Amino acid sequence: MNNIPEGKQRFGFVDQFRGFVGVLMLVGHSSYYFNSIWNDLDPFDPLFSSWGQFALRYMGYLCAPGFLMMAGAMVWWSYHRRVEKGTSDMKARWHIIQRGIFLIILQMIFVNSSWGGFKVFQPWHLGIIASIGTAMILLTLIIKMKWQVQLLIAITILVIHPFLLMIPYDKEVIWSSVLMQTFIDAGEFNKYPVLPWFALAILGSVMATGWLREWSTYNKRIYMSFAIAAIASLFAIVIRIGRGWGNIFTYSDFGSYSFFLDQKYPPSLYISLLSFAAVVALVGCFIVIGKVAPKLLEIFSIPGKVPLFFYITHLAILGIVVKRFGLFYREGGVITSLVGAAIMLVIMLPLCLWFYKVKRSSNNYIISLM
Amino acid sequence: MNKINHIIISILYLPFLVLVFSSCSSRNNIPILNSDSTLIYTPKNTSDVSVNIKLFRKRGSKSGKLIDEGTVFTIKGNRNVRAMVDIEKPNSNIERELMFHIDWIDSHGKSVYRKQVNVLPDDSLSFLTSSISISPDKRLPGKYIIRIYLFRELIAEKKFELIEKTF
Numbered sequence: 001m002n003n004i005p006e007g008k009q010r011f012g013f014v015d016q017f018r019g020f021v022g023v024l025m026l027v028g029h030s031s032y033y034f035n036s037i038w039n040d041l042d043p044f045d046p047l048f049s050s051w052g053q054f055a056l057r058y059m060g061y062l063c064a065p066g067f068l069m070m071a072g073a074m075v076w077w078s079y080h081r082r083v084e085k086g087t088s089d090m091k092a093r094w095h096i097i098q099r100g101i102f103l104i105i106l107q108m109i110f111v112n113s114s115w116g117g118f119k120v121f122q123p124w125h126l127g128i129i130a131s132i133g134t135a136m137i138l139l140t141l142i143i144k145m146k147w148q149v150q151l152l153i154a155i156t157i158l159v160i161h162p163f164l165l166m167i168p169y170d171k172e173v174i175w176s177s178v179l180m181q182t183f184i185d186a187g188e189f190n191k192y193p194v195l196p197w198f199a200l201a202i203l204g205s206v207m208a209t210g211w212l213r214e215w216s217t218y219n220k221r222i223y224m225s226f227a228i229a230a231i232a233s234l235f236a237i238v239i240r241i242g243r244g245w246g247n248i249f250t251y252s253d254f255g256s257y258s259f260f261l262d263q264k265y266p267p268s269l270y271i272s273l274l275s276f277a278a279v280v281a282l283v284g285c286f287i288v289i290g291k292v293a294p295k296l297l298e299i300f301s302i303p304g305k306v307p308l309f310f311y312i313t314h315l316a317i318l319g320i321v322v323k324r325f326g327l328f329y330r331e332g333g334v335i336t337s338l339v340g341a342a343i344m345l346v347i348m349l350p351l352c353l354w355f356y357k358v359k360r361s362s363n364n365y366i367i368s369l370m
Numbered sequence: 371m372n373k374i375n376h377i378i379i380s381i382l383y384l385p386f387l388v389l390v391f392s393s394c395s396s397r398n399n400i401p402i403l404n405s406d407s408t409l410i411y412t413p414k415n416t417s418d419v420s421v422n423i424k425l426f427r428k429r430g431s432k433s434g435k436l437i438d439e440g441t442v443f444t445i446k447g448n449r450n451v452r453a454m455v456d457i458e459k460p461n462s463n464i465e466r467e468l469m470f471h472i473d474w475i476d477s478h479g480k481s482v483y484r485k486q487v488n489v490l491p492d493d494s495l496s497f498l499t500s501s502i503s504i505s506p507d508k509r510l511p512g513k514y515i516i517r518i519y520l521f522r523e524l525i526a527e528k529k530f531e532l533i534e535k536t537f
Binding site for chain 1: 395396399466467469471473475478479480481484486488517519520521522523524
């Protein structure tokens with residue numbers, strides 16, 4: 001039996017996982033628009049009236065780390081594939097930098113305004129897409145380094161970040177807010193500061209070395225994914241139990257939902273490690289399922305092949321229809337959010353299939369960056 | 371080799387599985403309504419913390435008695451609705467810090483004031499207090515709610531109404 005996966009299958013799990021994270025994100029965004037809890041929910045200091053509301057919010061915690069790690073993995077793959085095909089080192093890096101710049105611009109001129117249905121043009125703040133773009137640009141600086149060095153850089157950033165969060169700054173002073181919230185802290189200007197998310201992108205690049213090259217058999221990918229995820233989970237749990245460094249929110253008991261719910265904006269070390277573990281374990285699960293029941297996860301490939309298109313389009317539709325036209329805006333609860341997500345999925349899947357065909361046949365520069 | 375891998379990974383995953391399968395929510399889903407109209411989400415573990423909410427207009431400066439205790443308050447200048455949240459700790463040896471949030475919510479479901487109180491293990495505090503202004507320039511008539519959260523989980527809530535002054 002040949003355990004070496006074929007070319008397409010090697011990346012099938014990446015597409016499927018990205019699509020799965022996209023669907024989770026859609027559920028989270030559907031909740032943002034349809035769920036009345038958001039009249040009161042402060043994402044920086046969340047309180048939950050029921051376990052259902054907690055679960056609905058918490059499943060979205062996987063999205064940003066999932067996308068950042070997959071972006072890191074794809075940067076690693078894109079760079080090495082191009083260099084191996086004969087592209088010069090600088091050209092391979094420049095290709096990634098262009099995409100990073102495109103994402104930052106897209107955040108500012110499209111994504112920011114789409115949340116409100118384009119009622120107001122709001123270019124002057126950043127977000128997850130800009131954070132991914134910046135992380136991609138920064139990754140080009142270290143993409144040629146060995147995975148061990150990259151891992152060391154990621155760990156160093158994660159270890160230092162809790163200390164950097166102690167830097168005092170005046171949120172009323174624009175330049176200090178912009179500087180701190182671009183890189184370290186989260187706030188009105190940017191919920192996704194680059195530094196902790198860059199660390200996760202690096203970890204994605206490190207994992208890509210194994211997933212896409214070094215671990216040449218299914219079994220090795222599966223074992224290594226689960227083993228790495230387990231070790232990272234253990235570190236995360238030890239840090240959480242310590243209740244000190246690496247934690248931001250306190251918790252009640254081991255296993256309670258406050259145990260899992262540390263700060264997301266910006267992520268505490270505990271949340272970063274737990275997210276990393278969850279992403280790696282889930283990718284492991286996707287590889288297993290892809291091996292035993294390949295058709296089961298195919299549906300996730302549809303948004304997973306065009307994740308950026310999926311992101312900006314579903315957000316624009318929800319923003320215009322629900323927020324701008326006020327259709328059921330924050331009138332429902334958990335069930336309404338899930339129904340909203342299901343309806344959006346029915347709309348988005350054909351659109352993603354269509355755009356994927358367009359992208360494959362188009363030579364347009366902007367479409368190639370999507 | 372595969373068997374060894376299986377065993378190693380299974381051992382590594384044990385603590386995580388224990389976490390996942392342990393109960394996430396520490397409160398019962400269906401609240402009970404106590405005699406003074408406070409909805410209480412009782413703890414699954416009976417030795418865990420529970421609270422009761424009393425709403426009133428002011429407290430006697432000498433007697434300490436709660437004046438105008440109830441659930442209907444008249445909007446008037448320089449007035450407040452105050453809450454006293456009695457903390458019941460059946461197990462007085464709780465060794466961890468308790469994180470409470472008190473959230474005042476208006477008739478549109480929006481938070482008008484939120485306060486976080488951390489009670490330290492050696493703190494003798496047996497109640498929390500909070501208040502919001504009910505002057506006409508700040509509040510509209512309608513049905514309001516005060517909610518108490520422990521470690522971000524809803525543990526009690528009480529509805530009250532603000533009415534306009536009638537002449």
